[in-house]
Amino acid sequence: MKLVPSISAPIYTSSAFIIGLLLCDELTPAEQNSLGNWFMMVGQALCTNSAQQQLLNNRKGTSTSYNSHIINDNNLKESANNIKKEINNIFKSF
Secondary structure (H helix, E strand, O other): OOOOOOOOHHHHHHHHHHHHHHHHHHOOHHHHHHHHHHHHHHHHHHHHHHHHHHHHHHHHOOOOOHHHOOOOHHHHHHHHHHHHHHHHHHHHOO
């Protein structure tokens, strides 16, 4: 399933934060609470499933090492610039 886009982690995270802020203006506090709890439940289901799969993979000896993804200063600067561009684009639309 290609549901999750192939964009950098900082931009992906920032987009979720921005969408959350935008929804605050459109929803009542009760709706925000209900929707927020629903999203947290979805997140918990995903975390639980992935944690169990990682455990099973580790026991089979097929674990994936996340240390192979080295972040350097250039990647961080590029990500920061991309976030700034995205935020500026969002605010231009208002």
